[in-house]
Amino acid sequence: MNAKLSIEGVSKRFKDKLVLEKIDIDIMDGEFVCVVGPSGCGKTTLLRIIAGLEEPSEGNILLEGREINGPSPDRGMIFQEYSLFPWKTVRKNVSFGLEIDNMPREEINRTVEKYIKMVGLSGFEEHYPNEISGGMKQRVAIARALAKDPFVFLMDEPFGSLDAQTRNMLQDELLSIWEKTQKTIVFVTHSVDEALYISDRVAVMSANPGRITKIIDVNVERPRERTDLKIMRERKEILDLLEVELKKLLIR
Amino acid sequence: MGHKFRERKYVIEISSLVTFLVAWELVARFLIKSEIKLPTLSSTILALFGGGYKLIFDIGISMLHLSIGLSLAILIGILIGSLMGWFKIGSRIGDPIMELLRPIPPLAWIPFAIIWIGLNHQSAGFIIFIGAFFPILTNTYTGFKNVPPILIESAKVLGCNNGTKLIRHVALPSSLPFIVAGIRISVGVGWMCVVAAEMFGVSYYGLGTWLWQYYALHQMNKVMAYMIVLGLIGLAMDRCLRFLERRASKGEM
Ligand SMILES: Nc1ncnc2c1ncn2[C@@H]1O[C@H](COP(=O)(O)OP(=O)(O)OP(=O)(O)O)[C@@H](O)[C@H]1O
Numbered sequence: 001m002n003a004k005l006s007i008e009g010v011s012k013r014f015k016d017k018l019v020l021e022k023i024d025i026d027i028m029d030g031e032f033v034c035v036v037g038p039s040g041c042g043k044t045t046l047l048r049i050i051a052g053l054e055e056p057s058e059g060n061i062l063l064e065g066r067e068i069n070g071p072s073p074d075r076g077m078i079f080q081e082y083s084l085f086p087w088k089t090v091r092k093n094v095s096f097g098l099e100i101d102n103m104p105r106e107e108i109n110r111t112v113e114k115y116i117k118m119v120g121l122s123g124f125e126e127h128y129p130n131e132i133s134g135g136m137k138q139r140v141a142i143a144r145a146l147a148k149d150p151f152v153f154l155m156d157e158p159f160g161s162l163d164a165q166t167r168n169m170l171q172d173e174l175l176s177i178w179e180k181t182q183k184t185i186v187f188v189t190h191s192v193d194e195a196l197y198i199s200d201r202v203a204v205m206s207a208n209p210g211r212i213t214k215i216i217d218v219n220v221e222r223p224r225e226r227t228d229l230k231i232m233r234e235r236k237e238i239l240d241l242l243e244v245e246l247k248k249l250l251i252r
Numbered sequence: 253m254g255h256k257f258r259e260r261k262y263v264i265e266i267s268s269l270v271t272f273l274v275a276w277e278l279v280a281r282f283l284i285k286s287e288i289k290l291p292t293l294s295s296t297i298l299a300l301f302g303g304g305y306k307l308i309f310d311i312g313i314s315m316l317h318l319s320i321g322l323s324l325a326i327l328i329g330i331l332i333g334s335l336m337g338w339f340k341i342g343s344r345i346g347d348p349i350m351e352l353l354r355p356i357p358p359l360a361w362i363p364f365a366i367i368w369i370g371l372n373h374q375s376a377g378f379i380i381f382i383g384a385f386f387p388i389l390t391n392t393y394t395g396f397k398n399v400p401p402i403l404i405e406s407a408k409v410l411g412c413n414n415g416t417k418l419i420r421h422v423a424l425p426s427s428l429p430f431i432v433a434g435i436r437i438s439v440g441v442g443w444m445c446v447v448a449a450e451m452f453g454v455s456y457y458g459l460g461t462w463l464w465q466y467y468a469l470h471q472m473n474k475v476m477a478y479m480i481v482l483g484l485i486g487l488a489m490d491r492c493l494r495f496l497e498r499r500a501s502k503g504e505m
């Protein structure tokens with residue numbers, strides 16, 4: 001099976017600082033991969049490079065075997081911070097990417113309605129971003145990216161700033177969207193529990209410079225339980241890896 | 253109680269205004285006793301409504317001058333402001349020139365306005381343009397400079413990938429509250445310039461033109477009446493633009 005997304009020897013330097021060093025990972029079609037690692041290890045930078053918002057200093061990103069060239073809607077991105085257009089309603093935010101493409105009006109309306117419904121925001125179409133909660137904002141961002149029907153979905157700690165309950169709910173909703181749409185997802189998170197609950201594989205990163213130290217398969221069938229004992233072994237392994245990282249950071 | 257409160261809401265404001273007007277009338281009538289030094293309120297009101305349609309023409313022509321100056325200022329101010337805010341090189345090219353021109357009082361341009369353009373509506377418009385231009389320029393510049401990078405990147409990953417589209421769909425709407433605020437300031441400054449711009453007989457009608465004419469004829473109650481009209485129109489325009497400004501900052505435009 002060929003990889004949907006190949007990251008080949010990607011390094012990134014900001015001035016003299018080496019932030020990412022030789023990142024290598026192949027991600028399969030429809031796979032859900034999580035990236036965990038300590039703060040500042042370069043997770044956002046890696047995602048931005050995949051999105052085409054940042055150039056790698058070395059290495060290549062291949063999407064379906066072709067090298068990427070700048071940002072493009074075939075790689076949808078959900079940012080760590082809120083990123084909705086504050087002057088547009090929920091509906092207009094979701095339709096933005098379609099209107100740019102001059103898609104016919106009826107088709108836009110149909111698509112927008114479908115994805116707003118998929119993220120559970122029917123009835124909020126005419127609200128402005130400052131009138132809805134943080135969790136709802138991230139759902140709009142998800143719908144906005146989904147509407148462009150990307151090959152790969154890049155998510156940078158999308159639920160990081162939400163309370164635990166909302167977070168759990170959105171994880172489940174994301175999983176059901178993933179099952180429905182069969183998208184390939186790269187999901188960055190701080191939370192090992194989140195990573196083990198939602199993903200097929202977890203890439204564990206270390207800091208200074210950012211490297212992938214280990215890729216762990218989560219061989220637990222879905223639907224999973226958050227407290228599944230089968231996950232515990234992986235959980236301990238990742239936490240141990242991260243603890244080593246944390247100690248390294250503290251010693252420095 | 254809430255009802256009573258609402259009823260009384262403007263009691264103080266209205267009594268304050270009425271007291272001021274009555275005091276004006278009394279002071280003018282019994283203390284100053286000179287229609288030239290201080291016309292009474294009653295003769296001012298008579299002057300306001302006694303001139304027939306002429307007042308309407310004067311307002312119309314002054315509005316014409318304001319519109320010429322303002323529309324030029326909006327067009328050129330937004331154009332240059334956005335170029336300076338969007339492109340790094342733009343502000344480096346524009347800044348030295350703008351910093352040099354900005355401190356020159358608009359009225360100091362009057363001699364050149366007359367020589368370059370002549371005694372006509374356009375030349376009055378030009379003076380008002382000078383006054384109205386800089387607030388719009390500065391605000392547009394600030395707006396464009398402060399477009400949140402995350403919004404630009406969001407637009408890029410959604411396929412909005414060329415400069416023109418980014419300016420039109422992201423930078424411009426994001427800067428709109430700044431721009432509208434700039435326009436409101438400009439209307440105020442431009443309106444102040446109207447009286448001086450019309451001072452040199454650029455047109456037969458005009459609030460400024462006739463303010464000076466009546467002064468020359470020593471009809472000070474008419475001068476006072478025109479001052480009040482200038483003030484009321486300025487107030488009304490400011491209120492309208494405040495309303496637009498609130499809407500723009502809420503994103504409802
Ligand atoms: N544009 C930039 N210029 C210089 N340094 C940068 C830039 N962007 C990121 N960095 C540096 O690169 C390192 C990695 O940053 P990055 O944001 O990718 O980390 P992260 O893993 O996403 O952290 P967090 O978990 O806190 O979000 C940091 O040390 C940061 O200071």
Ligand SMILES: [Mg+2]
Pocket residue numbers: 043044045080156
């Ligand atoms: Mg980050």
